[in-house]
Amino acid sequence: MRSREVHLVRRPQGGAPHPDDVTIETVEVEAGAGQVLVRNTVMSVEPYMRGRMSEGASYVEPYQLGAPMEGHATGVVEWSDVPDVPVGSVVVHQFGWREYAALTPDELEVVDVDGLKPTDHLGALGQTGLTAWVGMNVIARVQPGDTVFVSSAAGGVGAIAGQLAKVKGCTTIGSCGSPDKVEAVVKSFGFDTAFDYHDGRVRDLLRDAVERVGRPGLDVYFDNVGAEHLEAAIREMNEQGRIALCGAIAVYNATEPVPGPRNLLLMIWRRLRMEGFIVGDHDDVRPQFLAEMTELVRRGEVTSPETYVGHGIDEAFSGFLTLLEGRAVVGKALVSLQD
Ligand SMILES: NC(=O)c1ccc[n+]([C@@H]2O[C@H](COP(=O)([O-])OP(=O)(O)OC[C@H]3O[C@@H](n4cnc5c(N)ncnc54)[C@H](OP(=O)(O)O)[C@@H]3O)[C@@H](O)[C@H]2O)c1
Incomplete structure (x- = not known):
């Protein structure tokens, strides 16, 4: 052929x-x-x-x-x-x-x-969905009532991650790169609020978003972007908060080393946990993921x-x-x- x-x-x-x-x-x-x-x-x-x-x-x-x-x-x-x-x-x-x-x-x-x-099977039920599921459930150990921030929230992983947090009973905040994406994140993926990160400094936009949802800070940050987003999220974390490092798309094309977050001291003061993960290391949870996610997709609770x-x-x-x-x-x- x-x-x-x-x-x-x-x-x-x-x-x-x-x-x-x-x-x-x-x-x-x-x-x-x-x-x-x-x-x-x-x-x-x-x-x-x-x-x-x-x-x-x-x-x-x-x-x-x-x-x-x-x-x-x-x-x-x-x-x-x-x-x-x-x-x-x-x-x-x-x-x-x-x-x-x-x-x-x-x-x-x-x-x-x-x-x-x-x-x-390429999206919610594929590696993309498994990445979101592992990041939320295994790494961030998201709990009902948590306030969860997801960056690249209109992206493949981010849209699923936000919906999973919502199904679990969390308050969700998303960031993304255009007004149309902000609308999709809120209307189609059920985030409580979202912002376009081009509209100002991410730290200010995130602070406003946390205030809009009426919560004291973040319990979970699902990071797809790195750089300025990560530093802004650390600043907003509640004590015992969890950060799942999934991706760092803001730095993939960098040709020089990229400065890390300047506020890591807050990780100590607030007893935060930040953990990177690779989805391929988590094949053991695939059967549980597939069983749960297939039902969520069939019932239309996750698109x-x-x-x-x-x-x-x-x-x-x-x-x-x-x-x-x-x-x-x-x-x-x-x-x-x-x-
Ligand atoms: N750890 C793992 O095992 C694993 C597995 C799969 C994926 N990942 C990572 O997870 C992340 C999400 O993956 P995905 O497949 O769903 O991709 P994605 O989020 O759909 O990635 C594309 C989006 O990234 C955003 N973006 C591009 N440059 C950006 C920048 N400088 N700052 C902020 N956002 C930017 C763009 O959206 P905007 O218009 O919103 O900017 C773009 O549409 C990626 O970083 C990927 O590498 C990790």
Whole structure:
């Protein structure tokens, strides 16, 4: 089968990725004994892929030069030599950035689409949802009545994290990058209040938000952004507060070391706990996560927001750049690979 795929041919030069960092190659994909041929339908683009484009220390291996990039995708089995994975099965796997993939059963998961969209398995029921669930439940140990602040609250992880806190009976505050996103965060994801971080200093905007919800401070901060947001959140934490460090998108393109929060002394005075986590370390809670989240999504208590940032493999990389710039992307950023 002729398939087109996105290859990394150059590591980003001096910060932001550029379209010249990749090429689209046409290859022949054949599935053989013990394999299935999957036609990819939708692929996920995510900030961590920026890290994998560069060489050097990260929590995942860098992408290889001259080879296809990788990432989560949904697909449909078009040919099968695996009895448990018949033709027509809807699957999720890690071989995105290409139109077709020949896979063995251990490289894919057949997913339940009864009352669910296949793309829910990239969003609320996929790594994105698991990241939000682990950050809230395992790392921040969120409790009913907590006041919870989530940054990048209109993003894939942030929108789910905020909804999970709300389901748990928390007061929720979100930050994001445009008036439209503020509206989505409050109206679609049920946050009690939200602010656009471009409207002033984050510390002032967050202080105003805490006052608006009538709470003394924050019990939990779910950090997707780092930098100024993190320092502002530490300043607003209540005693015994918990900070889950999930991501730091504000610094991913930095070419120089970035100064840390200047107010870490407050961590001592207020007995705060700040913990970073990597979702891949928490596969043990996946069954519990899936059981809970599937019900929440089926009952409509958690929505799995998504924005298509590209259509077709030709638009996959520009869609990825759109995600990194944040323009008009609400929820999980996806690229459709269907004709
Ligand atoms: N620890 C883990 O295991 C794990 C797993 C998955 C993801 N993550 C991390 O979790 C975070 C959220 O992931 P996601 O996939 O849901 O991505 P996301 O939040 O949808 O990321 C894209 C959004 O980040 C925001 N952004 C970009 N530059 C920013 C800046 N300088 N300051 C503030 N916001 C900025 C933009 O929204 P605005 O318009 O609102 O600025 C953009 O739409 C990322 O940092 C990601 O790396 C961690």
